[in-house]
Amino acid sequence: MTGTAIERLRERLAEVHDLSRAAMLLTWDERVMMPPNGAQARAEALGTVSKLAQERFIDVDVGRLLDELRDVEESSDPDSFEASLIRVTRRRYEKATRVPPELVGEMRRASALGLSAYGPAKAASDFESMRPYLERSLELRQRYVECFPPADEKYDILLDDYEPEMKTAEVRRIFDELKDELRPLIEEIADAGDIDDSFLTGEFDPATQRRVALEIAHAFGYDEREWRLDPTLHPFMSSPGAGDLRLTTNFRPNDLTSLFATMHEFGHGVYEWGVDRALARTPLGTGVSLGVHESQSRTWENLVGRSRAFWRWFYPRLQGAFPAQLGSIDEESFYRAVNKVQPSLIRIDADEVTYNLHIILRFELEQELIEGRLAVADLPEAWNARMKEYLGIDVPDDARGVLQDMHWSGGSLGYFPTYALGNVMSVQIWERAVGDLGDLDDRFERGEFGELREWLREHLYKLGAKFTPQETIERVTGNHIDAKPYLRYLREKLAPQMA
Amino acid sequence: MSVTAAPLPLDRLKAILAEIADLKHAESIADWDSRVSMPPDGAAARADMTATLTRFIHGRLVSDEIGELLEEVGELGDEVDAALVRVTKREWERARRVPSDLAAELTHSAGIAVAAWDKAKAASDFESFVPHLERQLELKLRYIACFPEVETAYDVLLDDYEEGTTTADVERIFARLKEELVPLIEQHADAGPELQGPFPLERQQQANRLVLDAFGWDPASWRIDETPHPFASKPGARDIRLTTYTSESDLTSLFSTMHEFGHGVYEFDIDEALARTPLATGTSSMIHESQSRLWENLVGRSRGFWRWFYPQLQPLFPDRLGGIDEDAFVRAISAIRPGLIRCDADEVTYGLHIILRFELEQDLLAGKVAVRDLPEVWNARMKEYLGVDVPDDAHGVLQDMHWSTGLLGYFPTYQLGNIASVQIWDRARADLGDLEEQFARGEFAQLREWLRDQIYRHGSVYPPRELLRRVTGSDLDPEPYLAYLRAKFA
Secondary structure, eight states, rough: OOOOOHHHHEEEHHHHHHHHHHHHHHHHHHTTTOGGGHHHHHHHHHHHHHHHHHHHSHHHHHHHHHHHHHHHHSSTTTTHHHHHHHHHHHHHHHTTTTTHHHHHHHHHHHHHHHHHHHHHHHHOOOHHHHHHHHHHHHHHHHHHHSSOOSSHHHHHHHHHSTTTTTTHHHHHHHHHHHHHHHHHHHHHHHHHHOOGGGOOOOOOHHHHHHHHHHHHHHHHTTTTEEEEEOOOOOOOEEEEEETEEEEOOOTTTSSSSHHHHHHHHHHHHHHHHHSSSTTTTTSSSSOOOOOHHHHHIIIIIITTTHHHHHHHHHHHHHHHHHHHHHTTOOHHHHHHHHTTTOOOOOOOOTTTTOOOOOOHHHHHHHHHHHSSSSSSGGHHHHHHHHHHHOOOOOOOOOGGGGOOOOOTTTTTTTHHHHHHHHHHHHHHHHHHHHHHOOHHHHHHTTOOOHHHHHHHHHHHGGGGTSSSSSHHHHHSSSSSHHHHHHHHHHHHHHHHHHH | OOOOOOOOHHHHHHHHHHHHHHHHHHHHHHHHHHHHOOOOGGHHHHHHHHHHHHHHHHHHTOOHHHHHHHHHHHHOSHHHHHHHHHHHHHHHHHHSSSSSHHHHHHHHHHHHHHHHHEEEHTOOHHHHHHHHHHHHHHHHHHHTHHHHHHTSHHHHHHHOOOOOOOOHHHHHHHHHHHHHHHHHHHHHOOOOOOOOOOOHHHHHHHHHHHHHOOOOOOOTTEEEOOOOOEEEEEEETEEEEEEEETTTSSSSSHHHHHHHHHHHHHTTOOGGGGGGGSSOOOOOHOOOOHHIIIIIITTTTTTTHHHHHHHHHGGHHHHTTTTTTHHHHHHHOOOOOOOOOOGOOOOTTTHHHHHHHHHEEEEEEESSSGGGHHHHHHHHHHHHHOOOOSSGGGGTSSSSGGGTTTSSHHHHHHHHHHHHHHHHHHHHHHHHHHOOOHHTTTOHHHHHHHHHHHHHGTHHHHHHHHHHHHHHOOOOOHHHHHHHHHHHOO
C-alpha cells in the first residue's frame, strides 16, 4: 500500500464500508426481492461477507495505522474530518478487538438460529421452544460483557453498542421521569372517555395506500432518482450506498398504519440522505446512533405526521383517496383518532404515550436478565405482571406478550431503550428547529416540508457520526439529553383529549 | 479439550472456494440489483462496492495458498473432486497470469464504459464512445499479452468463455455456415405481413407466466422482472432470476422469457451437492446458450408448442390476433427477415449477425480496423451479408452492450450454442421419441428431466466439448443445425 497513513486508513475503511454495505444489500434483497428458497445460500453469503468485513476491520494493520496517526489526531482540530475519523475509528477498533473472533462467530450463529426459531415460536405462542435460544444468547451476551473492563453496570456495555457512551444510570433517570409523568397522564386520558377510531379499521386498497404514501414522501423530499419504496412484512430502511435510499412498509389491507410506517422510515432515510457526502465510505458517513436515528424517524412520523397542520393539508387528499371509508369523517375526528392514547398489548402499534412504557418495561427486564436477577424461564411471568402494573392490561398469550418482538431472539439486548431515547431527543431537536424557523404550521398546511428538512440537514444530518451522540445533540440543541421538552409536548398535545 | 486434526487439503480448498462463491453471490446481487432495482443515483457507490468485491474475489483466487493446496491434493479418484481440482487449477492459473492492477482496471473501466455506451446508444453517438472502446481494446491487448505462449491472440479471449475451442475451430464452422446461410436467406426471405401491436403489457406478462408455469418454474425459487437488456442470474442455489423486456409493439418478450428460462433452468437443475463450488454453474457460454436457444427456438417456435399455446395466446389479444390463425401466426414468428438488430433476428439470419461480429473482433485485435472506422466497416458488412442499410449507429455498431463491458470473444459462443442445441435436440428426440405431441398437450417435463439428467445436473463437472460428446456421441458439428434449418425453412 502507498500513500500517507490517513490515506491508507481511508482506503481500508472504504473497503470495510463496501463490504458492510454489500451485506446490507443482501439483507434488503432477502427481505424484499429474494425467492424464499434462496434463504440458505443467502445465509451463507451473508455470513461470509460480514465476517470478511469484520476481519478487515480488526486487522492489525488498522491498529498500526491508528498508532501512526496519534500525532495527526492530537495536532488536528477535533472538529476536522481527520481528527474525527481517527477518533471514531479508534474507539470502534478498540471495542471490536476486545472480542475474540470465535465469540463474534458464535453470536452471529446464535442470532441466526434464534431468529429462525422465532417465527414458528411466535406463530405457536410457544415460549418454551424459544427458551433455549434465549438462554444461549444471554449466556453469549454475558461472555461478551466480560470482554470489557468492568463498567458501573453490566448493562452499560450492551447499551454502548447501540448508543455509544450512554450510561444505564442516565437512561434510568430519564425513564423514571417518563414513568412518573406518563402513568398518571395515561390514567387521566382514560378517565376522559373513549375516542372513536373505528373508521381507521376497514378495507383500504393497498395500491391506493401506496400511492398516498408516495404522495406524502414526495412532499417530504423523496424522489425516484435516489429513493424507492417496497412492501415488506416488517418495515425498515436500508441505504446500501450514497444516493440509494430504500424504504419499506407494510401495506396492510385493513388499516392505514402504512402511512405512518412510511413517514417513520422516511425519517431514517432522510437522515442518511443528508449526511455530508464528503464522509462517504468512512465510519462517519452514517447516522450517529440508533437513538438519534430514531429521533428522526419519530420526528417525521409523529411531530410532523401526526400534527394538526399536516392533516389540514393532507386530510382532504386522503379522503379523496378513500371516499367510502372517510368521506363522512371530519378532519378533527380523524386527527383525534390517529392520536388516540390507549394502553394496548403490542409495542409497534402503540400510541405516542404508552409506547414509552413498552420500552421501559423491556429496559428493566433486560437489566434483570443480564445481572442474573431474572431467569429466562421466568420471563413470561415477569412480563405479564409488569404489563398489568404499567399499562393495566392482561396479556392473553406469549405471542402478544414476551414473544412479540424479534430483538431478543436475534441477541439484541440493550437496543430497546434507544427507541424511547429517540422520542425524547426528537422534541428537543424539534423545539430548536421551531426556535430558528418560527412556527411551521402554516408551511405544513400548504404541504411544504422543505424548510424543516433543510434545517435538519444543516444542523444534524450532515454531521453524520463525527461526534458522539450526546455531543451531536448538544451541538444541535445546546442542551444535554432532557425528557422535559418531550413531556411538555405530550401534555400540550393531549390536553384536548382530557378536556 | 479435544484435539482437532488439521483439515485435509481438499476440505481446506473447498472452504476457500465456498468463500469465493459467497463473495460472487454478493457480486451477483450487486449487479442484478443495479440493473433491476437500484435508484439511478446509487450508481457511483455501487461501482465502488462492486470493485471491492471483485478485488477480494480475485485476491482470494490468486492466493499462494490455493496453489499449495492444489499441489497437496494431487490426483483424486472421485470424479467430482477431480473436476473441482481441474476447474480450480484452470481458473487459478489464468488468474495468476493477470496482474491484480490490470484485473481491477478491467472491471473498473468496464463500469465506466457501460455507462458511456448507454448514453452513446441513446444518442446514436459513436464518436463519444470511441475513447471508451479504445480503452477496452487496449486493456484486452494487455490481457492477451499475459499469455505469451498462445499464438492466436483471439484464442486467449475465446478460451475465457469457451474452454477447449479455438479460433480455427470457429472459423471452420462459420465458413461452413456462411456457405449455406447466405443462399438460404436469398431464396427464402419472407416479406409477408408482420404481427402488429399494440399488445398490452399486462397481457404479455400473463402469457409469459403461463409459459413459465408449463415449463416448470416455481415462484418459491424463481422471479422475473423487467429490464431493458434481458438476462438471467443465479446469486445462489434455488434463487433464479430472469429478466425480460416487454414492449407493446411486439411479442418478443415471450421469446426472451423462454430464452432466459433456458439459462435459468440449467442453473436451477445443477446438483445441489455442487453448491458453493466453481462447479455449480453451467460449463460454458456455448452450452448455456444451447439451452436458452433450445427452449426459445426448438421448443418455443415449434409447431407442437403453438398447437398448445396459441389457443391461450389468441384470446389475450383478441383484436390483434383474432383474425390470425395458428398457421399464419407460426409463419409470422418463424419468417426469415433480414434486419438490423441481432436480438430480434430470426433463426437463420442470426448466424450472420454473429459471424460479422466475430470477424470484426479479430480485425480490431489485429489492428486491421481502427475503432474509429468501425461504423463504416460494420455498415458495409451488414449490406454485404444481409443486404440491409444501417440507418444509424444505434441500430448498428452500438446495438450491443458486450464490447463496452469488455466482452470480446464472447459473441461466437452464441452461434456455437445454436449449433450445439440442435445436436442435443436430435439426441433427445432419438431417446424420447416425438416430443411435439407432448408439447401440443402443454407437457414439457419429460424433455426437462432428460436435459437435467444429461446436462444440467453436472454443472461444470465436464468441460463443454466433452459434455457434448457424452450427450450426443459426437463433437461440435454444424451439419445437424444446417439440416434443421433446411428442413424448417427450405
